[in-house]
Amino acid sequence: MQRTALLPPRPQITYIVVKASELPVTEFFRIEAPSFDPATGEARFSYTLNDLRFTEVLTLPQGATAAAVASPAFQKLLGLTALVLGVSYFKLRAPFQIEAPGIPLTASERAFVIDVYENGLGEFYARNELARFGKLTLVAPGDAEERKPPVVLAERTLLPIGGGKDSLVSVDLLTHVGQQFTPFAVNPKGPIVSSVDAIGTAPVYVTRKLDPEMIRLGQSEGFYNGHVPSTAINSMIASLCAVLFGYNQIALSNERSASEGNVIFDGRETNHQYSKSLGFELLIADTLANATGGALKYFSLLRPYSEARIASLFTKQNKFDSVFSSCNRNFRLNGNDGPLWCGECPKCHFVFLIFAPFMAKQRMLEIFGKNLLDEPANEQSFRELAGLTGQKPWECVGEILEAAACFYTLTRHADWHEDAVVRSIKADLFAQYGEEKLQRAMAECLTDSHDHHIPPALAAKVAAYAV
Structure with missing residues (x-):
């Protein structure tokens, strides 16, 4: 299938x-x-x-x-x-x-x-x-x-x-x-x-x-x-x-x-x-x-999953909270001596966005150091991620509709719906996609795909654990 x-x-x-x-x-x-x-x-x-x-x-x-x-x-x-x-x-x-x-x-x-x-x-x-x-x-x-x-x-x-x-x-x-x-x-x-x-x-x-x-x-x-x-x-x-x-x-x-x-x-x-x-x-x-x-x-091993699904799986453990980073500024040829998350690039913004529906807000703030969704200067970047303007960034970020679906979830989330970026893009998000499409998209993000190349025995074990 x-x-x-x-x-x-x-x-x-x-x-x-x-x-x-x-x-x-x-x-x-x-x-x-x-x-x-x-x-x-x-x-x-x-x-x-x-x-x-x-x-x-x-x-x-x-x-x-x-x-x-x-x-x-x-x-x-x-x-x-x-x-x-x-x-x-x-x-x-x-x-x-x-x-x-x-x-x-x-x-x-x-x-x-x-x-x-x-x-x-x-x-x-x-x-x-x-x-x-x-x-x-x-x-x-x-x-x-x-x-x-x-x-x-x-x-x-x-x-x-x-x-x-x-x-x-x-x-x-x-x-x-x-x-x-x-x-x-x-x-x-x-x-x-x-x-x-x-x-x-x-x-x-x-x-x-x-x-x-x-x-x-x-x-x-x-x-x-x-x-x-x-x-x-x-x-x-x-x-x-x-x-x-x-x-x-x-x-x-x-x-x-x-x-x-x-x-x-x-x-x-x-x-x-x-x-x-x-x-x-x-x-x-x-x-x-x-x-x-x-x-x-x-x-x-993660081919069946959307980025949002992976974010939800990450929340199962917290042993890596203080050591991991998906910010590409940490991987330049000349090294990096700054913080784990710059908070300014599309990659930081996307990872923050997909974690938000699944992770406690206080834990998020401890990982990233600040609330990236409550800074108006970030709005243009988030709009590009959700397909509301420009093009998909040249970064390792997820699907456009996936980002839009996560934003939709945040507009209904007690911890995030009042944050500056969420409030600012809400009307345009609903106008472009419609609530029904966004609801279906979020459900799809959390449904595992059968399009993968994982050895069958291993796939069955992983699927059983990742429920």
Whole structure:
């Protein structure tokens, strides 16, 4: 049974007319065959962009067996990881030709890579007004072996921790159903480290060192910059650790709301959260399964849930209240030394909004430090989240109608109905959507979807606990 999405009318998705910026056809991006040194745990990835050279280094935990390192599965995933990491360097000029002369690819792997470079970079193209959909060429040797021999992986789960509410709900779900898991993170800092400390389970950490010249050029005239599919990147890094250290599952914490796009650009819906979407999840899951002979599973444990439903599940425990944060200002490349919640960005506003119907007001104020719904300066941001003006923000926020439904609930909530933003938008909210539609939307937010990729036995256990 499939969930019928209650989305707002399409006019709320902005259409961008492409101003084609065509680069010289002689420009190219080359991805070299990567290397891995098990003695140091260093994986090195080299790239050439026209006359520029870059090297990125991953430092994985040491201790992998020689057999795991030499396995066709690890070697295949290492090559695919090089291709996916390459988006950070490719986007400096976004040429039409991608070359990977030392990385053999099957037909399905080619489709996967092109998807990462097209839809994964969709927001980057839209915001830089670059027409690239359907125009990229990938030159690489063929690999006739569509499915590698199976590897033996232990029945345990690698769980990426982002420091926000979602992965911590996954922690709670897996703990209560007795599923063994290990926290995983790339370049852990701030809320990630404090959340893992609160979890109390030894993590698997990977250090990622981007080429500093790429970062410098991204701020220079004549080069592009913008959003990359971080979930795709971190998922490929997680797959390397899964094969090296024996995990048969990578469990993401992506909600169903992540599949909703932001704008229509270059004839295609563009989604800030594309690599968190169900469509990409199915594509990468198939890619990882083929690379490991079916041994490695990849899925999102929270896919059945809306953001509002996840917020309601978070309220079941409070051990992470003082350590978690979904504010993206905590995850900049140059670090963050400010508060857990800035209170100014769309992400802070959205998380506050979806918690409000389910969490005691005093607990909310202790977490966020102030009432974000009682500050008139925030009204424009909240209006955009609810689809009352502008476009859906380029942030990891939920569905437009979901935000509107949460606002509707607050207009009838004793703790929140008198707050400045709630009072200000109430009339426009009712005029645009109508009470009946908002009531149905809230009910839909709290109804679990069957559109997910969770292994059936685990799905049944989680569903029983999450009632």
